[in-house]
Amino acid sequence: MENEIINSQETSEIKPSTDTLIVLNIHTNQIEMVKGVDQEGNLQKFPPEDKKENDQLIRVDKHGDIFSNFFSNFYRQLRNPFHFNFFKVSEYDAVNTAKDLQKYVDQASPEEKEKLKDYEVLPKNNNNPKNQNTMDNNTENQEYRFQPEQIDWKTMEKFGLNQEKLEKMNAMDSLLRGFKTNTLIPITINLGTAISKMDVRLSLQTGDTGQVAVHLHGIRKEPNFNNKFLGHEFSDKDKKNLKETGNMGRVVDLVNPKTDEIIPSVISRDRLTNELVAYRAEYMKIPDEIKGIRLDEHQKQTLLEGAPLYLEGMTSKKGESFDATVQFNADKRYVEFLFGNNQAPQQSRQHDQQQSQPTDKEAPRVFRGKELDDSQYEKFKAGQTIYIDGLQDAKGKAYQGYITFNKETSKTDFSFNNPNKLKEEAKPTEDYNTQTAVNSQGKTNEATKNVKEPLELKQQQPANKQQEDQQKKVRKPRGQKL
Known part of the structure; x- marks a missing residue:
């Protein structure tokens, strides 16, 4: 049955030159026609009965490579692609095929539905499935x-x-x-x-x-620089670069621990966990253009060698000109902006007196060990208040709050509550004060002073019987032996 449905275009007398997509929503079991992906990554679709939308169908030349490349690009734009099963059908017979497929899905057993995967369109993937350690x-x-x-x-x-x-x-x-x-x-x-x-x-x-x-x-307190990393021994400069920028800044030969293969690679520090990450140099991809600046071969080679590159006259999304240092990051696997580290390298400063230097009031990209994503950072450096979670106090307990970059003082203001919703700057409640005082400042809370574990968020009393027993235990003063 399913073979007849999916391959119905092959028996048609008309041989159209284009194919299109129909989709099965695996949660609703609804078959619909596909017309694209919106800016938020949501799938744009419509029911096959809607004749007004038929002109909005996706049309792709049916040659294999063209369709495969199109579908890979289409698939990666979806926010939740795993919610859908896609099928390639003839544009000419798409509506009838969708209706037939809906009838089949409505009546099919779970085993029969499973067979549909044999006809599902999947993105082209040439990746090697095996991952060798780090x-x-x-x-x-x-x-x-x-x-x-x-x-x-x-x-x-x-x-x-x-x-x-x-x-x-x-x-x-x-x-x-x-x-x-x-x-x-x-x-x-x-x-x-x-x-x-x-x-x-x-x-x-x-x-x-x-x-x-x-x-x-x-999360590690800091990277382990004392031991060799995949055969590489870190120099003082390597350590300094990894600590300050997160990228080591050069290509080195690493040894695959399973095969003993020598692999030229770049190394970066995961800024969220302090884990060291390596990436093969042969897989590094450098864009031709960064924010309106066309890279020449020398600039591309600098980035391919893992070194930082200072670029001037780039254009932001708001149309404003800015200068910054860019560098390939092994953890992210792409060229990143080093905000807060935008001082030009020595070789790029031959006419510094004529150049406008980057301000030392640049908003930091990382706050208390938590790196801001691009969307958060754009709002943060513009002076807006943003919500941030995943922070940890000195005892490793999680907390969250709101941060605002003060351009006048170049400092980051933190609040447990959203200051935009308060008439004056929000102050942490007594619950937060207790956790911070006990866990991070070494102070004592009378109700929990004998509890050995770090206090949880908002905890002011023993949380369980074990902690109650600890609190009740009072050390007896030692007396002299007669």
Whole structure:
């Protein structure tokens, strides 16, 4: 039955030159026609009965390579592509095929629906599925490397996570592309006798057996520079660069621990976790143009060597001219802006007296160990108040709040409450004061002074029987032995 539906265009007497897409929403079981993707990444679609929209159908030349390239680009723009199954059909017979497919889906058993995957259109993916330890393989930004059904959801449940939660945190897209999550994810590990809570970045990696495993990237106090990293011994300059900019600044030979292969690579520091990350130099991609500045071959080569490059006269989204340093980041796998580190390299400052130097009042990109994403940073440096979470106090307990960049003082103002909603600057409540005083300032709260564990958010009293017992225990003064 499904073979007749999907291949119905092959029996038609008319041989159109273009194909189009129809989509099955796996949550609603509705078949619809596809007309594009909006700016927010939402799929634009309409029911096959709507004849007014027929002219809005996607039209793509049916030659294999053309359609494959189109669909890969189309697929990567979707916010939640894993909610849909796509089918390529003839434009001429698309409406009838959609109606027939809807009838089939309405009557099909789960086993019969599963067979439809044989006819589903998937994006072209030439990536090597195996990931060698921290030696990252080539994963195109545009391609999905994994599918949701490949994820070990039973393991995710042990961390207190599921697909719905990850989608709400906008973490699924980066995971399926083969990257680490863009933000820290709070997880809970229940070992039966002990429960541990922490913030981590997640990633998916393919093991030697082909099974997809969930990897946790925990927060380190600082990178480990004392031991060799994949055979590389860090120089003082390497350490300084990684600490200050997050990028080591040069290509070095690393050794694959499993194959002993020598791999020229760049190294960066994950600014959220302080983990060191390597990326093969042969996979580095440098754009031809950055914010309106066309790069010459010398500038491209500078970036390919891992070094920073100072660019002048770039144009922001608001049309304003700005100068900044750019550099390839191994963790992000693309050329990034080094805001706050925009001093031009020595070789680029031959006419400094004539140049306008970058201001030392540039808003910081990282606040208390949490890096702002592009959207947050644009608002923050413009002086707007933004919400930030994933922060940790001195005892490792999570907290969140609002930050505003004060251009006059070049300082960042922090508040637990949104100052835009208050007539005067918000002050932390007594709950927050207690946590901060006990965990970060070494002070004592009378009601919990004998409790050994760090206080949780808003905690002012013993939280359980164990803490109550600790609080009741009073050390007896030692007497002299007669």
